[in-house]
Amino acid sequence: MGQPLSTAVPGRTVVPGNTTVLDRLDAATPDLDPPFAALDLTTLRHNADDLVRRASGTPVRVASKSVRCRAVLEEVLGTGLTAQGGFRGIMAYSLREALWLVERGARDILLGYPTVDRAALAELAANPVALGSVVLMIDAPAQLDLIRNSMGTGAVRPRVCLDVDASLRVGPVHLGVRRSPLRTPDQAAELARIATAGNFDVVGVMFYEAQIAGLPDSSLPVRVVKRMSAKELATRRGAVVEAVRAVSGDLEIVNSGGTGSLEVSSADPVVTEVTAGSGLYVPTLFDTYDAFTPNPSLFFALSAVRKPAPSITTLFGGGYIASGPPGSSRVPRPIRPAGLKLLRNEGAGEVQTPVHGRSASDVPIGGRVWFRHAKAGELCERFAHIQVVEAGVCTTVPTYRGEGRCW
Numbered sequence: 513m514g515q516p517l518s519t520a521v522p523g524r525t526v527v528p529g530n531t532t533v534l535d536r537l538d539a540a541t542p543d544l545d546p547p548f549a550a551l552d553l554t555t556l557r558h559n560a561d562d563l564v565r566r567a568s569g570t571p572v573r574v575a576s577k578s579v580r581c582r583a584v585l586e587e588v589l590g591t592g593l594t595a596q597g598g599f600r601g602i603m604a605y606s607l608r609e610a611l612w613l614v615e616r617g618a619r620d621i622l623l624g625y626p627t628v629d630r631a632a633l634a635e636l637a638a639n640p641v642a643l644g645s646v647v648l649m650i651d652a653p654a655q656l657d658l659i660r661n662s663m664g665t666g667a668v669r670p671r672v673c674l675d676v677d678a679s680l681r682v683g684p685v686h687l688g689v690r691r692s693p694l695r696t697p698d699q700a701a702e703l704a705r706i707a708t709a710g711n712f713d714v715v716g717v718m719f720y721e722a723q724i725a726g727l728p729d730s731s732l733p734v735r736v737v738k739r740m741s742a743k744e745l746a747t748r749r750g751a752v753v754e755a756v757r758a759v760s761g762d763l764e765i766v767n768s769g770g771t772g773s774l775e776v777s778s779a780d781p782v783v784t785e786v787t788a789g790s791g792l793y794v795p796t797l798f799d800t801y802d803a804f805t806p807n808p809s810l811f812f813a814l815s816a817v818r819k820p821a822p823s824i825t826t827l828f829g830g831g832y833i834a835s836g837p838p839g840s841s842r843v844p845r846p847i848r849p850a851g852l853k854l855l856r857n858e859g860a861g862e863v864q865t866p867v868h869g870r871s872a873s874d875v876p877i878g879g880r881v882w883f884r885h886a887k888a889g890e891l892c893e894r895f896a897h898i899q900v901v902e903a904g905v906c907t908t909v910p911t912y913r914g915e916g917r918c919w
Contacts, residue, residue: 534848534882537811540906541899546813546880547829549895549911551584553902555809556792560588562804563774563791564598570778571600571785573622573767576609578789580892582616583900583909588792593618603767603787606919607632607646609912614642622673622716622765623649624787633662636670643668647715647765651675651692653706660710672707673716673765674700676752678745691720697748697755704759716765717756719749720787721773735802742776750782772801790888796845797834797886810898811847812891813880814865824855825872827881830865832894834886841886848882849874893918 537550563572574588582593590596593613601620604610607627614621619641626649627633636642650656650672659670675692694700704714721742753766766784769777771791778786790798793810814827834842843860846852849871858866867881875881885891892898896914900907912918 533808534811536904537899537901538848538880538882540901540904541813544813544899544906546815547895548897548899549810549812549891550899550901550906551793551810553587553809553900555807556584556587559792559794559807559809560597560599562807563771563788566774566804567598567778567786567788568775570783571595572598572774573601573603573785573787574599574792575603575605575624575770575787575789576613576889577603577605577624578771578888579792580889580912581898581909582613582912582915583898584792585613589618591617594620600785603789604646607636607648609917609919610646611635611639611642612917614639614645619645621645622647622718622767624718625649626651626655626675628655628658630658630662633659634664637663637668643670647671647673649673649675649718650703650707651694653703656707656710656712659712669711669713671713671715673718673767674703674714674756675718675720676700676749678719678721678749678768695748697751700752701755701759704756708760714756714760714763716763716767717753718765718767719745719752720770721745721768721777742773746780749780753782771798772803775803793888793891795834795885795888795891797841808884810888810891811882811884812844812895813882816875816877816879816881817864819877820866821868823870823872824866824868825852825875825881826864826866828864829862830860830883831862832885832891833860834890836887844883844885846881846883852881 533552533555536552541550579585585593588599602618603622603624605624607623607629610621610623648670677692677695707714757763766782767787768783769786771788774786774788777783794806794808799806814830816825817828818826820826832844836842846867851869851871852867853869854860855866855868892911893913895911897908897910900909
């Protein structure tokens with residue numbers, strides 16, 4: 513990750529490079545006491561290259577929600593946090609985050625979600641650089657009213673993007689996430705007219721097809737649904753974009769996709785950019801996609817603190833449960849030693865996590881067990897720093913949390 517990491521603490525251990533990812537991470541961090549998170553930079557760079565390859569020339573916007581570490585954003589987008597090597601721009605998840613990133617050089621930020629943070633909107637209105645760098649997300653007139661009331665009625669022209677529902681509907685069945693109320697070309701065009709009349713610049717349209725991008729290829733019915741959805745959206749997306757352009761003129765942004773759907777989204781000529789972030793770290797929820805082979809780059813380690821039974825080892829910490837519907841897919845997964853599992857009745861605990869299996873006896877008191885998280889950037893909310901390993905050298909970089917930022 514090199515020189516862009518101005519906040520790094522360099523140099524602990526040097527080890528040979530011809531090893532597996534966990535071999536490299538383990539060998540470069542012998543003096544660190546878990547819990548800690550560790551990132552293999554070689555694998556991260558491979559994953560970044562693979563995202564660009566899969567996008568087939570369409571620029572990739574980085575989803576900061578799935579990264580939450582400024583040093584990693586700099587690695588992918590360059591020290592200016594704006595564009596580099598097939599990546600262009602950030603999709604932020606908070607307006608306060610976006611303003612903070614602008615202060616640090618970012619000049620192309622699309623807010624992925626609507627905001628009702630009135631104080632942050634007032635700050636945006638008072639900052640010409642931020643106004644030219646940040647695009648707000650909307651899907652309803654009430655949001656426009658709140659933005660205008662917060663930013664004032666003067667000459668400020670906020671730049672906005674319309675979030676359009678990209679789910680698949682089969683009769684009364686809704687397949688996909690519940691996001692925007694906008695769905696049809698007429699609905700999108702009407703909101704664009706209201707925005708334009710209210711002194712807003714409509715510069716983009718976004719379609720997030722969660723039922724394609726965020727759904728693993730776990731069965732034949734899932735694959736069928738994803739193909740049906742891609743076919744339906746390819747037609748409707750073009751019609752929506754044409755309707756909005758008829759009102760607002762040329763659009764800077766037609767955003768679509770996610771790590772799991774880069775090929776599908778980038779194949780549509782109307783799409784100007786795709787979004788990805790999880791594909792840099794590759795958490796467990798991305799292990800069963802047909803489109804790519806998972807190469808995890810981010811892990812965390814826990815220490816063994818007791819042995820309640822020969823086949824059980826108890827670890828300190830570990831209750832890093834991912835968001836989404838409760839279930840086994842959202843819990844962290846022990847990776848090394850191989851063969852370890854969480855106890856059904858305890859799972860991953862806030863203070864202690866028991867694991868069982870034949871290899872549990874191989875973990876001594878004070879030994880470590882490596883895990884993977886279920887979702888990408890959420891792990892960074894649990895750690896103030898990431899240990900970045902490159903060519904055997906371990907470097908410490910802060911996460912958003914480590915920089916005192918919690919949005």
